[in-house]
Amino acid sequence: MSADKAPNYQTLTKHFQSISHFEHLSALGDWDQATMMPIGGGEARGAAMAELAKHIHSLKTAPMLADTIAQAQQESLTLEQNANLREINYQYLQANAVPGDLVEAKTKAAYHCEQAWRDQRKNNDWQGFKPNLENLMSLVKEEASIRAQALRVSPYDALLDKFEPGMTTASIDNIFGQLKSWLPELIQQVQHKQASEPRFDIPSASAANQALLGREVMQVLGFDFNHGRLDISSHPFCGGVASDVRLTTRYDEADFTSGLMGIIHETGHAKYEQGLPLAWRGQPAGLARSMALHESQSLFCEMQVGRGPGFLKLIQPHLKQLLACPLSHEQLTNIYTRVTPGHIRVDADEVTYPCHILLRFEAEKALVSGELAVADLPDFWSTQMQSLLGINTDGDYKNGCMQDIHWAVGELGYFPSYTLGAMYAAQFKYAMENQIGSVENAIAAGKLADVMAWLQSNVWSKGSLLEIDDLMRQATGETLNPAHFKRHLENHYL
Amino acid sequence: MSADKAPNYQTLTKHFQSISHFEHLSALGDWDQATMMPIGGGEARGAAMAELAKHIHSLKTAPMLADTIAQAQQESLTLEQNANLREINYQYLQANAVPGDLVEAKTKAAYHCEQAWRDQRKNNDWQGFKPNLENLMSLVKEEASIRAQALRVSPYDALLDKFEPGMTTASIDNIFGQLKSWLPELIQQVQHKQASEPRFDIPSASAANQALLGREVMQVLGFDFNHGRLDISSHPFCGGVASDVRLTTRYDEADFTSGLMGIIHETGHAKYEQGLPLAWRGQPAGLARSMALHESQSLFCEMQVGRGPGFLKLIQPHLKQLLACPLSHEQLTNIYTRVTPGHIRVDADEVTYPCHILLRFEAEKALVSGELAVADLPDFWSTQMQSLLGINTDGDYKNGCMQDIHWAVGELGYFPSYTLGAMYAAQFKYAMENQIGSVENAIAAGKLADVMAWLQSNVWSKGSLLEIDDLMRQATGETLNPAHFKRHLENHYL
Numbered sequence A, B: 001m002s003a004d005k006a007p008n009y010q011t012l013t014k015h016f017q018s019i020s021h022f023e024h025l026s027a028l029g030d031w032d033q034a035t036m037m038p039i040g041g042g043e044a045r046g047a048a049m050a051e052l053a054k055h056i057h058s059l060k061t062a063p064m065l066a067d068t069i070a071q072a073q074q075e076s077l078t079l080e081q082n083a084n085l086r087e088i089n090y091q092y093l094q095a096n097a098v099p100g101d102l103v104e105a106k107t108k109a110a111y112h113c114e115q116a117w118r119d120q121r122k123n124n125d126w127q128g129f130k131p132n133l134e135n136l137m138s139l140v141k142e143e144a145s146i147r148a149q150a151l152r153v154s155p156y157d158a159l160l161d162k163f164e165p166g167m168t169t170a171s172i173d174n175i176f177g178q179l180k181s182w183l184p185e186l187i188q189q190v191q192h193k194q195a196s197e198p199r200f201d202i203p204s205a206s207a208a209n210q211a212l213l214g215r216e217v218m219q220v221l222g223f224d225f226n227h228g229r230l231d232i233s234s235h236p237f238c239g240g241v242a243s244d245v246r247l248t249t250r251y252d253e254a255d256f257t258s259g260l261m262g263i264i265h266e267t268g269h270a271k272y273e274q275g276l277p278l279a280w281r282g283q284p285a286g287l288a289r290s291m292a293l294h295e296s297q298s299l300f301c302e303m304q305v306g307r308g309p310g311f312l313k314l315i316q317p318h319l320k321q322l323l324a325c326p327l328s329h330e331q332l333t334n335i336y337t338r339v340t341p342g343h344i345r346v347d348a349d350e351v352t353y354p355c356h357i358l359l360r361f362e363a364e365k366a367l368v369s370g371e372l373a374v375a376d377l378p379d380f381w382s383t384q385m386q387s388l389l390g391i392n393t394d395g396d397y398k399n400g401c402m403q404d405i406h407w408a409v410g411e412l413g414y415f416p417s418y419t420l421g422a423m424y425a426a427q428f429k430y431a432m433e434n435q436i437g438s439v440e441n442a443i444a445a446g447k448l449a450d451v452m453a454w455l456q457s458n459v460w461s462k463g464s465l466l467e468i469d470d471l472m473r474q475a476t477g478e479t480l481n482p483a484h485f486k487r488h489l490e491n492h493y494l
């Protein structure tokens, strides 16, 4: 496609290429802030990052875009170019949906609420947190209603759309409704089965040795160290850009198991980034499809591969050599598949985790619609925890509705992505197994690369060229179907 | 000063504050590239950094600036605001002096020349390097002549002005002329004196232990680790921003002495950055005064403090403890003050170093004026090395005129800063000693902080609020006077 034939489209690709360069710098700044920057550098860095965010926003809302997009939509484009134009338009609509002064007001309220929350949470101080959250929530509702008008959807759908383009409350209601019908009983059954299983001591291991192990395990998973690195941060994440993916983790010297599984999880995110289509780097069509799909890749690595006996057998010699770990791969498998209902989402196992999401999804919908007042959130929380997990959380705000950072920074609509991701991951596994046979067998046969190649060809290389439903249909023959997740849990835990 | 009274000045400070935010990100990108980035990340990073450089240039050449600066010059400003306006105007003139297509042509030629030079140098391939350098040099001469017209000075003065605002060829001719009259004989005398001195073996030391030692020595020098860090890069530098200074060094496990002194040198640069005036952060008046003044601070740390017996006595216990180094502080002093004429500038000792600069200054002047053709550079080099240092470099291009990166990237006018810096450093020392007594005595008495406090108050805290001659007059009672440097060398080496 020459510039002569589609001049408006070419203008847009050039403009969004520029934006991606600035987003590259933004990703670098975020990573550095979490891993390298001394505290004293924070103020100037914050100001520089705010300036950069303002500049990126001004590029995404450039006055010429409306006309140029409209004219490009009349140009003769290839299928892939049309997909890129769709994503360009999506980014444009997202950036233009909310007026600048509301963005600024929400950013300030979120900053204030989060800063206070860090101490309030420690002190179980719900009374202190409540007015901040009320203030922030009224801005979130305003944002949701403005986005809803711009995108012509319901307010909560408009929030979901920031993370899961095209996903609706109705779809999630349906999917999560199915989940809720069988999950609590499954948890009971698994707990009953596991009650008589032995428990094993976990040997201590230095952070330095855990880091060596982590890099070896990343190699096993095919992480490309020519395009990425592993460092330490207090909250593990996968950052950077596709050509230079920056993973982080943290190490607990008394228990290496969570740090190691954290690396495996983040490596799943990283493989997705490293596998995004080279030809579309720097364009919206070259980005990951959605947050849920991103989570599906990390959860595939963690749940379908990392916690399985085949993979644990593969890496057990490394654990023995580097950490002097005496555990067999069967013992490691047992440790990594224990199910224990608890208060904290981020510590939850694979089986109970969705209950934490079901609760939050219901709460968010009700908060945004106004059916639930912030003041009534603790009661709502207690009731739901009791019914979903049989846990009493009365008065324990810090391990209850104050535990997550998401609401403290006004980020609603994100939580469902975690569990949608787990469901996509299970669906990918069974589709893959129809084609290449059992994942466990592939790993046992030294063919983990075949598993990765399937993901590369069906998920990573698609970037955002396909909409989510088309991607799922092409990869698995159907759109999201929670039955695969049920089958996965039953196969693994019963 | 309210915005009502000086609206144009306020517009300018806001604009240059924005520029400084983008320059912050540029400094971060440079540092990361040299220390953390995997090779495979280079292409996308390069594109992002080029986009950022273009954006910064567009801000510095914004069409509104000419009028706004002219109008601000009519506003009623404080002395310091006027200084800031002077520096703003200086940055504006520098950025506007050269047309964009010449900048781009030179950037490309420099990139091409440097890439080829990396191999050509290894292979002593002067014939390969010559045409690239000729091509680049013609662009440098074009740049120099355009800058000269804009700034109304001579072409080589216009190049000097990029690094040393206000410095002229005539001044340097005068200063370096004095140096040339006594330095070659001084070198002879020092060599004669040192001929009979013993030599000592240097114990090997792991990079990890050298890094621990480096951080301890930085603490001794008062480096603020809340606003900076130490990492590894193949070419040591001091980068980052004033609120977050990023030092780098490299470690030779067979000889810790150069890596350690490298850290001490870069810490001098870092102390200057960390000591820049807080009230002027983000404004041109808050930046370091010039490259020579920057070098004066690193050389003060290295030559006036670091290589002296007092400081070496102070850190000797750390060397003993961390590197199991058996050398006494007298032996260390001897190692750190050995004078040996050699081919390579960056390996030169304090006494012979200026000869390398004298040669390059003469060569650059003659190259820019056209008196010296690139083809005749090797002969010029041989003659000068013979006369200044008694060294024969015939046919040894890689250790001769191809040794530095500066010309390979088209950077002319920078070399004098190194020796001007050494002279400023000596002048600061004697001025300081008139007020607080001997630097060596202060260190012996545990009062290194007094030395640093003098630099803080007379140099660092001034930023670019004073022009260089005023800064020198206020700090030392006179403008640059090379006699102090002579006295310093005679006192230390004879």
Ligand SMILES: [Zn+2]
Pocket: A265, A269, A295, A298
């Ligand atoms: Zn994740």
Ligand SMILES: [Zn+2]
Pocket: B265, B269, B295, B298
């Ligand atoms: Zn230096």
